[in-house]
Amino acid sequence: MQEGPKRNSFASCYICGSQVSELRHRNCANLDCNLLFLCCMDCLKDLRGCCCLTCMTAPRIRPVLPGNQRYQKWHMYRELEVQSNLTA
Incomplete structure (x- = not known):
């Protein structure tokens, strides 16, 4: 008797x-949270890389990384924020 494909209980959003089809962990886009988590592509798009609705409204949010990219070090985003404040 053959068994069907087993679902990985650890591989959920x-x-x-x-069920998460791509086992790729992500860090929360909120710099102050930075939670490492698995999420589906729908939630990634809906929450813009954040782990929850609370983090979406945080003041220090990194841009969404759609592919297999990695976030830069936090100081790179701080420097971008300072530059945008100077030009505003």
């Missing part, structure tokens, strides 16, 4: 609980 941190946000909605659905």
